Amino acid sequence: MTDHRQPAGQPIGGQFAGTNRPESFVRLGSDMLSDDEYNATGTFLYPPRARSFEQHVKFWANVPVSDGILDNVRYGYEEWKIRWHNATINSFRYEWQTSNRIKPGRITDKEQAALDAACEAESDRLDGVHPPAISSLNTRTIARVGMMVWNRTTLAEADQDRVLELKVDVGVERSAREVFERFAIGNILDSFSEPNIEVLRSLNHLRREQMEIGQSTIAQLGG
Numbered sequence: 001m002t003d004h005r006q007p008a009g010q011p012i013g014g015q016f017a018g019t020n021r022p023e024s025f026v027r028l029g030s031d032m033l034s035d036d037e038y039n040a041t042g043t044f045l046y047p048p049r050a051r052s053f054e055q056h057v058k059f060w061a062n063v064p065v066s067d068g069i070l071d072n073v074r075y076g077y078e079e080w081k082i083r084w085h086n087a088t089i090n091s092f093r094y095e096w097q098t099s100n101r102i103k104p105g106r107i108t109d110k111e112q113a114a115l116d117a118a119c120e121a122e123s124d125r126l127d128g129v130h131p132p133a134i135s136s137l138n139t140r141t142i143a144r145v146g147m148m149v150w151n152r153t154t155l156a157e158a159d160q161d162r163v164l165e166l167k168v169d170v171g172v173e174r175s176a177r178e179v180f181e182r183f184a185i186g187n188i189l190d191s192f193s194e195p196n197i198e199v200l201r202s203l204n205h206l207r208r209e210q211m212e213i214g215q216s217t218i219a220q221l222g223g
Helices: 035-041 052-062 067-099 108-130 137-149 155-165 176-181 196-221
Strands: 167-169 173-175
Touching: 035 052, 035 067, 035 173, 052 137, 052 155, 052 167, 067 108, 067 196, 137 155, 137 167, 155 176, 173 176
Parallel strands: none
Antiparallel strands: 167 173
């Protein structure tokens, strides 16, 4: 065997020269952490990537949610519900008049009373699909469950299904899937933010609208 020695006469002459060896690969990622340590790295708005069913559920069952976010969620849902309710009732009203062959502007008092009663019954039905508001007693649970469902997609398919079927208490026992759908979480995700962020988004939206109006006006004048 030949020793790798430094050339004679150099300050470190006679010593064994260092031999380049590939360094051992050390993974310093999330797999080095327990579930509790891993979950502690995330927040409600910036959650850790779901790596197991147990870790994912534990995180969303315990992560703190600020009052500001909860206020936004309640407000965002109520605003969405009003828009959805009004659009659905308007569509129902039109279909009722069409199916009863009522011409616009020529409805009788009797027909108007029947239409009003039908719309009221439809409105009650819609409130059963999506409640008018989210109770303050259930907002935190609904917010957590909504995000738990939304962020489940990195789990195995079987575990994603387990998340959807979890039972939660929101005044009555419902599955996570039912909570997500009943409170239209997919339609109000922009409301899952701190109030100051929501204000900035609204201002940016207004700026974009003003720019579009300005560009449209310029185009019309140019034409």
